[in-house]
Amino acid sequence: MEPSSLSGLPAGVGEALEAEGVAELYPPQEAAVEAGVVDGESLVAAVPTASGKTLIAELAMLSSIERGGKALYIVPLRALASEKKAEFERWEEFGVTVGVSTGNYDSDGEWLASRDIIVATSEKVDSLIRNGAPWIDDLTCVVSDEVHLVDDSHRGPTLEVTLAKLRRVNPGLQTVALSATVGNADVIADWLDAELVESDWRPIELRTGVHFGNAIEFDDGSRREVPVERGADQTAELVADALDTEEDGQGGSSLVFVNSRRNAESSARKLTDVTGPRLTGDERDRLRELAEEIRGVSDTDTSEDLADAVEEGSAFHHAGLASEHRSLVEDAFRDRLIKCVSATPTLAAGVNTPARRVIVRDWRRYDGEFGGMQPLDVLEVHQMCGRAGRPGLDPYGEAVLLASDADTREELFDRYVWAEAEPVRSKLAAEPALRTHVLATVASGFAATREGLLSFLDNTLYATQTDDEGRLAAVTDTVLDYLDVNGFVERDRDGGSEGLAATGIGHTVSRLYLDPMSAAEILDGLRTVADGADDEGAAGDFVPADGAGPAPDAGAEADADDSGFTTYTRADEEGGDPAAEAGEPDAAAAPAVTPLGLYHLVSRTPDTYELYLKSGDREEYTEVCYERETEFLGDVPSEYEDVRFEDWLAALKTARLLEDWANEVDEDRIAERYGVGPGDIRGKVDTAEWLLRAAETLARDVEGVDGDTVVRVREARKRLEYGVREELLDLAGVRNVGRKRARRLYEAGIESRADLREADKAVVLGALRGRERTAERILENAGREDPSLDGVDPDRSASAAATAGADADGDGDGQASLGDFG
Template sequence: MKVTDLSGLPDGVPAFLQSQGIEELYPPQAEAVEAGVTDGRNLVASVPTASGKTLVAKLAMLSSIERGRQNGTGGTALYIVPLRALASEKAEEFAELEQFGLSIGVSTGNYQSDGEWLGDNDVVVATSEKVDSLIRNGATWMQNLSCIVADEVHLVDDASRGPTLEVTLAKLRQRIPDLQVVALSATIGNAGEIADWLDAELVDSTWRPIDLKTGVHYGNALHFDDGSQRELAVGSKSQTAAIVDDTLADDGSTLVFVNSRRNAEAAARRLAGVTGNGLDTEERAALREVATQIREVSDTETSENLADAVEKGAAFHHAGLAREHRSLVEDAFRDRLIRVVSATPTLAAGVNTPSRRVIVRDWQRYDGTAGGMQPLSALEVHQMFGRAGRPGLDPYGEAVLLASSHGELEELFDRYIYADPEPVRSKLAAEPALRTHVLATVATGFATTRTALLEFLQETLYASQTSEVGRLETVTESVLAYLERNGFLEREGDGLTATPTGHLVSQLYVDPMSAAEIIHGLEDGGPDPTALGLYHLVSRTPDMYQLYLRSGDDETYTEIAYEREAELLGHAPTEFEEAEWEDWLSALKTAKLLEDWAEELDEDRIAERYEVGPGDIRGKVDTAEWLLNAAERLAAELDVESTTAVREARIRVKHGVSEELLDLVRVDNVGRKRARRLYDAGIESRPELREASKPRVLGALRGRTKTAETVLESVGHPDPSMDDVEGDEDAAPEEPDRDGAEAQANLGDF
């Protein structure tokens, strides 16, 4: 099908596609059009990575918006992504649609906002959690939705995030009868079942624009799925290094998937010895620049190790990196500066990082629930395979697993190469998932009776898949009892009503169990809880991913628990309640990290002390701030006396500062380090900063003229110019600049 044959789109779209080099649609794209995707029909597209799913989404959204323009009903298109990083990436990609008179909005954070401003856009990109929160907070513009695209829809199978996407799709389909739903994935083992649930047409294709070979490396050869073999000798190298070297010789790049952060970092360090040998002068200079930017993000050992590897053309990628780290690595890899990235499976989740070859080095990973190493699912491995081959850049793609014996060679072919992805199964009927969604369904008025609630739940994927008669009703009843017991719901006969507290909990987007834990802790904690007590309180909620207790931690944190027992809120378990006591100590370790951050301990010291990366620190800080905001709102709702203490603890952890710096960090462009320098120079508040002598401010900010001007402008100084001003040496901090650059590279500095 030629693009000139497309109809129902805004004027100029076919010509634009032609200008991008697209004369004909790929076969799966043509199938989607023939199935009615541009006519408002629901569609499930199970199509390999790089086979044109995004264009299918664009055609659906553009045609939907054009229909609304033509018939005068308007309508907004919503593109749902699983990850925040993908939201920004897709919004940038969709910016090209603005030439057709469309506006693009993106929203991922602030779960307490109704996001009304988003309704002014024709296309909105958001995570499923953000969409769920918009529904809870009554975003009226969502009634005008005409088309929803659910990217990576196979993630309804994910226990932590899947239920939110599932319930969100079910609610919007019920609220908006004519809503078009387009669901996309590269790996759905039961695509027909998903299509039936969504009343959708199905495009299930294995077509790819470039050839993808999959196989296993064993001995000195690659063994492929088509039965062919090709020599690839290992020699004195490891299998991974030999394959990377072979890929480099053909001017290709490689993604290596491993099973842990530590292995990702170790692999990058080793593989840098392979990539570093082939760099020319220009490449080395460009990589040094990327490495410098990486070091500026954070001063932790993780950041330094990443920069060292990048200087030689290699990198690692995992959730412990700061967001800026990951973006720099992804961009440099796409630009072919970095030639090999060793990553945990998170990189396979839709991030646009294709490569010539994919190596799945580790096909097993540790599973705490199983008590040992467990094989990856075929779905996960196929997601990794899909990263191989870049259309327009690579003549082919190869994805290989590594075997160390003939028996393992055969096992890997049977388990992954010849196997289809597992069927996607709903994870909704578990109490943790249902708690939040049942409360939200009642609080928003979507269901006001038990009967209506159960009728709604019958429209979910779980109900369409389950063979356990009555299970959903049983779990729902248990959840309703929990919500009523904790004062979030009231029941009268068949009727269900959310209490004022229940409404607030739903709008705050916290797990009701987290809210119950916070409420009980605040009510027991008196008017003046300490910061540590509050950090420990939010750290033991289900919404906080606690730090793992390592060898020796039990003794350390047991001692701290007894030393600071009076500060910890709520009822403490005894050491004889082993599981509960271990959870209590894990929360205490997490709280101590937050306390260290709020007492201005350097980021590198925190990373070393708790064996975490900068991304972990930022994740804990962001989650604590969000939960403390919820605690502050709940304290005010319940008229608990500790509201002021909660607010102070929240601001301290947000900025990473001691109490005396709270006023200074309210100034734009003044973070934890700049505030400390100003304070140590005798400037202790915003009024003092507004009226401080400019030489003192410049000296405190280490002679950085532009920084000083920006800070003074932010605080309202009548004349922020630093022209002809010399810094007061007595006000200058003692620590030297690192490599001549302003040592502001800690999280929260700016």
């Protein structure tokens, strides 16, 4: 079938596709057309990666737009959103407009309502629905990319509920779901009332095999000799073999999947021995430039190690990298400059980074809950293997699993090569998932009664799949109790049916996109500093009669409610009286609100991913816990009796990381001190910023919380945003002034935006190390009337003072030098 023979697309699109080189639709695409994608028919396409799924989606969206509609493309990752946007923008010449909306990025600042195609993450779509984005009603086509992720226990329910809501709002909606090949695509199709196109067809041949001893055995029966000398590294030999096999005039790149960050880093280091000697002079030059760019992203060891490897044509890739690191590596790998990437699963599901050869080195991964090594899911391994074969570059792709003995070889064939991926199973019927979605469903008006709620939930994949009719209802009731007790919903049990409505605070929580449990924790913490609670309520705050937690209000009813909530939140433990032992601060009045207290408050919510407590950390943070006891908002669990204590310490570790960041401790010191990468630091800071912004909003709704507390919350948040101490907040707010420049200016005596407008230009220039253009921009951004620095000589003393400060901070003991700042 030729693209130009398709009807229903905007004029010229078919021809444009042919001009792109799509002379003929791929078989799965043709099957999709036959199933009616261009006629508004819903469809589930379960086909391998890189077999033209995106074009199926484009055909659906473009034909829908041609009929006067509007399309939404849901992606699982933010990084994919921009990738897809760029891809879809080639239709702009046919009058089709594209917009993106993700948590950290909205396109162009233009109204999404005017866009024909909107690309967004599932959470963002969920949030937009909750906040009543007007264009949701106008959608005629929704595409869900990687829909098999409904299986994910954390994020799957969001996708599932979001699709159910979109379909509820708009009954005629065309739903196109793109999935990897999974065990039960038919069930997904059933759920979405969609046609099913299922296929193993790939445009580039993929051979999957297992290497053991001196050869790879492939699934098609072929065999390739790759000898491994005794003591030599199996992975290295396979990477070398791919590089030495020229197709298209060049050796093939490899992608190595390993099971931990550390393994990714050490693998990349080892593989430099393979890639380094095979580089051309020109490649070396370009790689050196790239390495410099990488070093420029961050000052951490991680950054340095990555740059060192990259200079030799090898790289690692995992979530500890800063996002700039990641894209630099991905781009250079796609450009064939980096020959080999050792990666954790980040790369299996992320942006498109194909390689000639994929090597799955580790097929088991440590699972803390399980307490040992668990084999990877078949689907996950298939996704990794699917990265083999670069369209247009390789005549074939090879995926190789590594076995160290004959038994393992057989196991790998059985478990992964011949096996079908697991069936997808909805994870909706779990409390954490339902807690947030039940509230949102009620708050955004999708259900006004318990029955209405259950009937809405009947449109989910879970309902389609389950045999256990009562389970969803049972969990829903548990969750409704929780939401009721915490004051997020009101129930009206009059008559036969039970009415449901979100309270004011319930609406706020839903719109803020908070997990209700996070909101409860934050509210609980804020109430401990509410005025009403200080004096009369102080005793009640810290020594609850029933050991259940703070009781902010004097009223008997409120007491009952709050103790109920607290008990419920921590339902997994013994009652006891945790607060009495360790958690009873001396403070008679409400504690002063400190940044650490606030950072701890948001760090202990379920919306923050916990930092791992290493050996020795327990002791260290227990000590900190006592030293800074008065700063915590809420009762401290008992060190000896309370299983929550461990989590409390983990949150404290996170809070300390945030505090360090806000105290201008250098990135590399933080990385070292907490055993994290630059990407983790950014991630933690972002999350905390987001939660503190939510806390600020919530604080306004808590009775008794004064304006001063709100200001402290805002200040703690802004200090995270800029990564500075209090005295630099004003300066750091000036564009082009970050934590480093602000500190240098401050040391030179320029302490505020106003100072910038009036200060001696020579001093400014000196503090900024003589960078004229930068200094001019900063002066301009500070609102100075005459920012020009023509003929100004930098004041050396300003520069010297600033440099001394920065150096001490960088090299010496961070804590000691920070004393100078305070």
